[in-house]
Amino acid sequence: xxxxxxxxxxxxxxxxxxxxxxxxxxxxxxxxxxxxxxxxxxxxxxxxxxxxxxxxxxxxxxxxxxxxxxxxxxxxxxxxxxxxxxxxxxxxxxxxxxxxxxxxxxxxxxxxxxxxxxxxxxxxxxxxxxxxxxxxxxxxxxxxxxxxxxxxxxxxxxxxxxxxxxxxxxxxxxxxxxxxxxxxxxxxxxxxxxxxxxxxxxxxxxxxxxxxxxxxxxxxxxxxxxxxxxxxxxxxxxxxxxxxxxxxxxxxxxxxxxxxxxxxxxxxxxxxxxxxxxxxxxxxxxxxxxxxxxxxxxxxxxx
Amino acid sequence: xxxxxxxxxxxxxxxxxxxxxxxxxxxxxxxxxxxxxxxxxxxxxxxxxxxxxxxxxxxxxxxxxxxxxxxxxxxxxxxxxxxxxxxxxxxxxxxxxxxxxxxxxxxxxxxxxxxxxxxxxxxxxxxxxxxxxxxxxxxxxxxxxxxxxxxxxxxxxxxxxxxxxxxxxxxxxxxxxxxxxxxxxxxxxxxxxxxxxxxxxxxxxxxxxxxxxxxxxxxxxxxxxxxxxxxxxxxxxxxxxxxxxxxxxxxxxxxxxxxxxxxxxxxxxxxxxxxxxxxxxxxxxxxxxxxxxxxxxxxxxxxxxxxxxxxxxxxxxxxxxxxxxxxxxxxxxxxxxxxxxxxxxx
Numbered sequence: 001x002x003x004x005x006x007x008x009x010x011x012x013x014x015x016x017x018x019x020x021x022x023x024x025x026x027x028x029x030x031x032x033x034x035x036x037x038x039x040x041x042x043x044x045x046x047x048x049x050x051x052x053x054x055x056x057x058x059x060x061x062x063x064x065x066x067x068x069x070x071x072x073x074x075x076x077x078x079x080x081x082x083x084x085x086x087x088x089x090x091x092x093x094x095x096x097x098x099x100x101x102x103x104x105x106x107x108x109x110x111x112x113x114x115x116x117x118x119x120x121x122x123x124x125x126x127x128x129x130x131x132x133x134x135x136x137x138x139x140x141x142x143x144x145x146x147x148x149x150x151x152x153x154x155x156x157x158x159x160x161x162x163x164x165x166x167x168x169x170x171x172x173x174x175x176x177x178x179x180x181x182x183x184x185x186x187x188x189x190x191x192x193x194x195x196x197x198x199x200x201x202x203x204x205x206x207x208x209x210x211x212x213x214x215x216x217x218x219x220x221x222x223x224x225x226x227x228x229x230x231x232x233x234x235x236x237x238x239x240x241x242x243x244x245x246x247x248x249x250x251x252x253x254x255x256x257x258x259x260x261x262x263x264x265x266x267x268x269x270x271x272x273x274x275x276x277x278x279x280x281x282x283x284x285x286x287x288x289x290x291x292x293x294x295x296x297x298x299x300x301x302x303x
Numbered sequence: 304x305x306x307x308x309x310x311x312x313x314x315x316x317x318x319x320x321x322x323x324x325x326x327x328x329x330x331x332x333x334x335x336x337x338x339x340x341x342x343x344x345x346x347x348x349x350x351x352x353x354x355x356x357x358x359x360x361x362x363x364x365x366x367x368x369x370x371x372x373x374x375x376x377x378x379x380x381x382x383x384x385x386x387x388x389x390x391x392x393x394x395x396x397x398x399x400x401x402x403x404x405x406x407x408x409x410x411x412x413x414x415x416x417x418x419x420x421x422x423x424x425x426x427x428x429x430x431x432x433x434x435x436x437x438x439x440x441x442x443x444x445x446x447x448x449x450x451x452x453x454x455x456x457x458x459x460x461x462x463x464x465x466x467x468x469x470x471x472x473x474x475x476x477x478x479x480x481x482x483x484x485x486x487x488x489x490x491x492x493x494x495x496x497x498x499x500x501x502x503x504x505x506x507x508x509x510x511x512x513x514x515x516x517x518x519x520x521x522x523x524x525x526x527x528x529x530x531x532x533x534x535x536x537x538x539x540x541x542x543x544x545x546x547x548x549x550x551x552x553x554x555x556x557x558x559x560x561x562x563x564x565x566x567x568x569x570x571x572x573x574x575x576x577x578x579x580x581x582x583x584x585x586x587x588x589x590x591x592x593x594x595x596x597x598x599x600x601x602x603x604x605x606x607x608x609x610x611x612x613x614x615x616x617x618x619x620x621x622x623x624x625x626x627x628x629x630x631x632x633x634x635x636x637x638x639x640x641x642x643x644x645x646x647x648x649x
Contacts, residue, residue: 096613100616106356107616109436110568110572111616113565118605118609118610119609121605121606236441275452278452281444281445284438285441285445288430288434288441292430
């Protein structure tokens with residue numbers, strides 16, 4: 001208890017610490033937001049809740065790490081991971097997801113859970129269970145007498161995430177395929193009647209989601225570390241963000257992503273790093289309870 | 304036919320009693336099989352019969368383990384002192400303390416988990432469909448993370464319980480029969496319950512909750528009762544496991560969300576959701592699959608398990624009993640009449 005109060009006091013005594021926490025949180029949150037956006041896309045368009053989201057992220061990270069080991073320039077790993085994960089997403093869609101779209105909601109949850117277990121284990125068997133990262137070799141910038149440190153690699157990562165998000169937004173808004181995806185999300189049957197090949201839209205959406213996650217993972221491997229079983233961390237965050245922001249609300253997803261990144265950093269600063277995972281999950285429960293209270297209908301009975 | 308049923312049940316009971324004596328090398332595996340049967344049957348109460356797919360039933364297993372350990376140790380020594388010493392040899396338990404602690408702990412675990420189910424259910428049962436699954440999964444993960452930071456119960460190191468005071472082989476039998484009795488009681492209870500008005504009501508909730516409510520069924524009350532009964536048995540199973548395993552820690556053993564927490568769902572889906580025998584058959588099939596892959600596919604066992612989940616869910620969702628029901632309906636007492644145009648109707 002004393003420790004918690006001490007940590008709280010530190011925040012007021014040195015306001016600069018707040019700045020550092022917020023900067024860190026926003027950087028992490030930007031990557032959470034990418035994974036969450038992919039989830040919102042798949043959830044909204046085809047009503048599939050993808051629990052393997054985090055493992056797509058980790059798989060993208062391992063692709064980038066593996067390519068760097070082969071001598072590819074690290075930053076090129078991001079677009080390459082995007083392309084390769086697109087292919088993997090397409091294969092998974094054709095093998096599994098295409099058969100669960102029409103089924104009840106729990107089915108997709110369990111099926112993607114099976115995929116998540118398989119992917120994590122395969123990555124473990126292929127690359128070992130050590131944590132891995134790619135060192136870009138850039139320097140770290142210091143502000144406020146060294147209180148706030150911003151590694152250039154993290155800055156580049158956040159910029160790449162922003163560029164990717166912008167590209168996806170523009171694509172969804174103006175391209176023909178983007179319009180088809182949004183139409184299918186609104187009413188799949190009407191879209192089919194109007195001549196949209198929804199099957200193709202579904203395959204495209206799921207592949208796009210995997211690709212976004214893959215690129216996010218490639219950025220993460222340059223900025224932090226990855227490990228085959230870290231996937232669940234990103235999956236939980238993605239679910240928290242999407243539940244909080246709602247489907248098809250892109251600015252909401254980004255804002256919630258940044259917010260959760262910052263909240264989590266505050267939480268782990270105040271309560272200690274051991275509680276970080278617990279804080280994310282408790283946030284999910286809080287969001288669920290809050291949403292439930294918001295939507296509670298009044299039950300009326302005759303007496 | 305009338306004579307076949309009692310004979311079948313008699314043989315079954317005889318087999319249950321004799322199994323650990325016939326296969327003494329598989330004592331632990333047989334006890335684990337009973338654990339799987341218990342958790343699968345309890346999962347099916349909410350998942351199969353009531354239509355609420357929980358991914359967080361493992362919460363009751365972990366909580367049962369901890370409550371049982373706290374009671375079992377607490378009747379002899381202060382908990383904080385005991386966990387600080389990490390279960391060192393200084394603490395001796397007499398036979399009475401051991402058995403009294405175990406029995407009180409197991410029963411206490413059951414009742415505490417029932418209470419937890421009422422409280423958690425009050426908040427989560429207004430969640431529908433996948434949100435209920437995600438919400439309950441969240442409860443289980445959060446509980447595991449919080450307990451692993453709670454030093455009073457040993458933190459991430461876990462808790463060590465006293466060892467069975469007599470011969471260890473006898474101990475294996477003791478835990479086997481504890482599990483078996485719990486499993487048989489649960490089975491008989493469910494066999495009776497699914498035939499009563501209560502069983503019909505929870506089936507109505509599964510089929511159409513809005514209509515059930517319109518018919519005057521107080522749905523929340525039924526949902527809470529069902530979940531707390533199922534939590535009672537999971538808590539008891541957790542308590543027995545705690546004493547059987549002797550030492551356990553929070554994330555991998557107690558709140559093992561991605562192991563047992565998912566296994567129970569897979570068992571039920573393999574055997575057939577919403578049937579009485581389905582979870583049992585599924586648990587047996589799953590346990591065999593697990594033992595075979597863990598022994599012969601070491602390293603690839605999790606990949607095989609993931610593949611089993613995907614294949615079961617995607618291609619074989621009705622499970623074995625569901626498949627039998629459509630191909631051999633007469634086995635289930637469903638009369639199929641040939642209608643005049645040649646098609647069959649039930």
